[in-house]
Amino acid sequence: MNEDRLQKQYLRERQARQAAEIVLEQKSLELFQRNQELEDFKKNLEKQIYARTREAEKAKTEAREANQAKSQFLANMSHATMTPLTAIIGFAEVLLQHKTSHEESVKYLQTIIGSGRHLSTLLGEILDISKIESQQLELEALRFNLPDLLQDIEHMYLFNCKKKKLDFSMVMDSAIPEWIVADATRLKQVLHNLLNNAIKFTKTGGISVHLKFISSTSTLQIDVVDTGEGIDGDKQALIFDYFRQADTSITSNFGGTGLGLFITKSLVELMGGVVALQSTLGLGSKFSVTIACLGCEGYCDSIKNRDMIAPKAVVIPALIGNILLVEDTKVNQQLITFNLLQTGAKVDLAKNGLEGLQKALSGEYDLILMDIHMPVMDGKEALKSLQQLGVSTPIYALTANVMPADLQEYAAIGFIDTLSKPLELENLYTVLKQHLSSVDNTMSDKSQRATLFVQEPKIRALFFTELTKQHAEITENIEKLDYAGLINAAHIIKGSAESFGYEDLTKLAAQSLLLLRKKEYAEAVQYCTNLNLKVAEVLNEYND
Amino acid sequence: MSITINILLVDDVEYSRELLRAALLVCIREHEVQIDANFFHSSTGKSIPDQIKFNNVNLVYLDIELPHTSGLEVLKQIREVNPNLMVVMVSGESSAANVTTAIEHGANGFIVKPFNSGRILDSLQNYLKKFHKL
Numbered sequence: 001m002n003e004d005r006l007q008k009q010y011l012r013e014r015q016a017r018q019a020a021e022i023v024l025e026q027k028s029l030e031l032f033q034r035n036q037e038l039e040d041f042k043k044n045l046e047k048q049i050y051a052r053t054r055e056a057e058k059a060k061t062e063a064r065e066a067n068q069a070k071s072q073f074l075a076n077m078s079h080a081t082m083t084p085l086t087a088i089i090g091f092a093e094v095l096l097q098h099k100t101s102h103e104e105s106v107k108y109l110q111t112i113i114g115s116g117r118h119l120s121t122l123l124g125e126i127l128d129i130s131k132i133e134s135q136q137l138e139l140e141a142l143r144f145n146l147p148d149l150l151q152d153i154e155h156m157y158l159f160n161c162k163k164k165k166l167d168f169s170m171v172m173d174s175a176i177p178e179w180i181v182a183d184a185t186r187l188k189q190v191l192h193n194l195l196n197n198a199i200k201f202t203k204t205g206g207i208s209v210h211l212k213f214i215s216s217t218s219t220l221q222i223d224v225v226d227t228g229e230g231i232d233g234d235k236q237a238l239i240f241d242y243f244r245q246a247d248t249s250i251t252s253n254f255g256g257t258g259l260g261l262f263i264t265k266s267l268v269e270l271m272g273g274v275v276a277l278q279s280t281l282g283l284g285s286k287f288s289v290t291i292a293c294l295g296c297e298g299y300c301d302s303i304k305n306r307d308m309i310a311p312k313a314v315v316i317p318a319l320i321g322n323i324l325l326v327e328d329t330k331v332n333q334q335l336i337t338f339n340l341l342q343t344g345a346k347v348d349l350a351k352n353g354l355e356g357l358q359k360a361l362s363g364e365y366d367l368i369l370m371d372i373h374m375p376v377m378d379g380k381e382a383l384k385s386l387q388q389l390g391v392s393t394p395i396y397a398l399t400a401n402v403m404p405a406d407l408q409e410y411a412a413i414g415f416i417d418t419l420s421k422p423l424e425l426e427n428l429y430t431v432l433k434q435h436l437s438s439v440d441n442t443m444s445d446k447s448q449r450a451t452l453f454v455q456e457p458k459i460r461a462l463f464f465t466e467l468t469k470q471h472a473e474i475t476e477n478i479e480k481l482d483y484a485g486l487i488n489a490a491h492i493i494k495g496s497a498e499s500f501g502y503e504d505l506t507k508l509a510a511q512s513l514l515l516l517r518k519k520e521y522a523e524a525v526q527y528c529t530n531l532n533l534k535v536a537e538v539l540n541e542y543n544d
Numbered sequence: 545m546s547i548t549i550n551i552l553l554v555d556d557v558e559y560s561r562e563l564l565r566a567a568l569l570v571c572i573r574e575h576e577v578q579i580d581a582n583f584f585h586s587s588t589g590k591s592i593p594d595q596i597k598f599n600n601v602n603l604v605y606l607d608i609e610l611p612h613t614s615g616l617e618v619l620k621q622i623r624e625v626n627p628n629l630m631v632v633m634v635s636g637e638s639s640a641a642n643v644t645t646a647i648e649h650g651a652n653g654f655i656v657k658p659f660n661s662g663r664i665l666d667s668l669q670n671y672l673k674k675f676h677k678l
Contacts, residue, residue, distance in 0.1 A: 091611070098567060135580050181642065353642075354640050355640075357638075357643055358639070358640060358643055361638045361643065361654050361655075361656050362637070362638040362656040364660065364662060385647045387645075387652075388650075388651070388652065389646075389647070389649055389651065389652065389653050389654045390632075390653045390666060390667060390670035391666070392666050392669075398616060455557075456570050458566055459563065459566045459570070462559070462562055462563060464568055466559040466562075469559075483630070491636075492557060492559060492560075495560075495636065495658050496563065498658050499658040499660065533640075535614040535644070
């Protein structure tokens with residue numbers, strides 16, 4: 001019986017141990033698997049960390065390179081702007097300080113003008129880049145004649161290439177539309193950039209422009225092909241960045257700023273197109289530009305033998321009138337005043353909006369030209385104030401660099417129109433002719449209004465009655481030495497004599513007033529006596 | 545169609561008020577619209593808002609140089625009660641301070657003496673445009 005129990009106990013223990021062994025094995029296996037997983041996980045993490053570190057290092061290197069490139073760009077910009085400025089200031093100083101022969105003067109002045117123009121172009125490019133980067137560049141799509149535009153370009157580059165002994169041809173691979181709607185100015189900018197680059201980097205051979213129009217997609221394709229030195233495959237993407245050129249030595253050897261292609265690419269993309277480049281070192285390059293054309297009309301298969309429109313010479317109109325020019329920059333004041341005076345008109349100058357406001361109120365003007373950006377009070381505020389005070393003189397805005405939004409704003413607040421600076425004489429004279437009268441016309445409506453008033457017999461009678469009264473007052477006040485009374489009388493006479501055309505009376509009254517206010521009483525009384533004598537004279541004339 | 549305008553002239557110099565009145569009458573007579581003008585005078589800047597109310601004034605010509613006060617002060621007083629009344633300032637000069645203050649206080653016109661009919665006519669036209677849509 002004991003054996004039975006022992007046997008059973010043995011069996012139970014054996015089962016328990018076996019069960020335990022199984023659990024142990026299971027747990028061991030689990031542990032092993034878990035360990036394996038952890039190992040894999042660790043290896044994976046390490047791999048990821050390694051990859052991320054590599055990425056970060058790469059980004060750091062790229063950032064450093066970009067930084068260096070941008071610093072280099074800034075250095076280039078600084079050099080590019082300082083060089084022409086130095087020429088301008090330098091040669092101007094030479095002309096000022098030294099006696100130079102006529103030929104030398106001409107040469108220096110031409111260099112000054114050339115440098116000025118170059119600087120103007122450069123600054124225009126920098127501004128374009130700034131607008132492009134902040135997404136503020138807007139295209140102005142207008143209808144224009146495409147073959148005319150291309151013909152102008154052709155003539156210009158035939159000439160430019162001839163100077164460098166290069167061939168030039170413009171080839172039509174298909175017919176093109178006669179009229180398209182696009183931004184003509186920007187299209188020209190793109191073509192000038194590509195063609196100037198082509199000339200710059202081509203020593204021998206020639207440049208050709210291929211034109212093709214794909215009517216199914218309304219796209220215009222323009223290829224500029226040159227036989228120049230070509231561009232290395234690695235550098236082909238780089239050249240479209242504005243802070244890189246294919247080679248940093250290019251700026252020093254070939255000049256330029258490397259801005260053009262970035263602007264070209266951005267403009268073309270804004271026009272709904274793409275720029276493509278094919279180039280082989282030593283053989284040449286082909287820049288292809290495609291742009292989307294809206295509103296295509298007409299058909300043109302040849303741009304040879306088109307009628308050239310000769311540029312019109314600007315005729316200066318002979319005008320009479322008073323113009324108020326409100327402008328803060330001295331150079332602009334001088335330039336614009338000069339052009340206005342040429343017509344024969346009278347010009348008054350105000351150097352800021354507040355002065356302009358004051359002059360507009362106290363003077364009689366046929367036209368006001370108002371600069372927008374001025375210290376103390378700007379053009380917009382001045383206009384609003386004049387509107388509030390009910391001044392009806394026509395006012396035009398004068399400003400540089402106008403965006404369509406600005407033009408709308410100016411028109412909305414009350415400017416009749418905007419003239420953009422630098423002023424185009426033709427536009428200026430058109431405006432002047434609208435508001436001033438030409439020399440042949442007899443008195444304008446406005447000056448007729450002014451004289452109407454003082455001819456009125458009732459008003460004239462009033463004036464002379466008052467003059468009589470003041471004559472008595474002055475006599476009394478001189479006797480009593482009542483200076484306050486004399487000031488009052490002189491003030492009244494000065495105010496009204498001017499309107500009625502009595503200049504001498506006005507002058508005497510003004511002088512008396514000045515002396516009285518300065519308390520130089522002895523002299524003042526003398527002047528008042530003379531004034532009174534003149535008054536008596538005028539009254540006698542009237543009474544006769 | 546006839547329009548009635550009650551005009552208040554504020555200037556301490558009687559001659560100035562008379563001249564302004566005569567000028568306005570010339571402009572009114574020449575105007576294509578039939579206008580009936582009633583003139584009221586004040587030689588000081590005292591109680592102008594009351595006078596405006598009492599006489600149902602539509603248009604005020606207010607001289608800046610007044611005894612004991614400034615026309616600009618009077619303008620401010622008028623604006624407190626009549627924010628929309630047409631007030632034209634009249635002055636012997638257009639100093640920056642006066643012009644800016646006049647604008648700030650909502651003046652509707654600024655005529656510099658000696659006045660010519662052009663300016664007077666303009667102020668009349670502005671009144672007609674603003675209040676009678678002409």
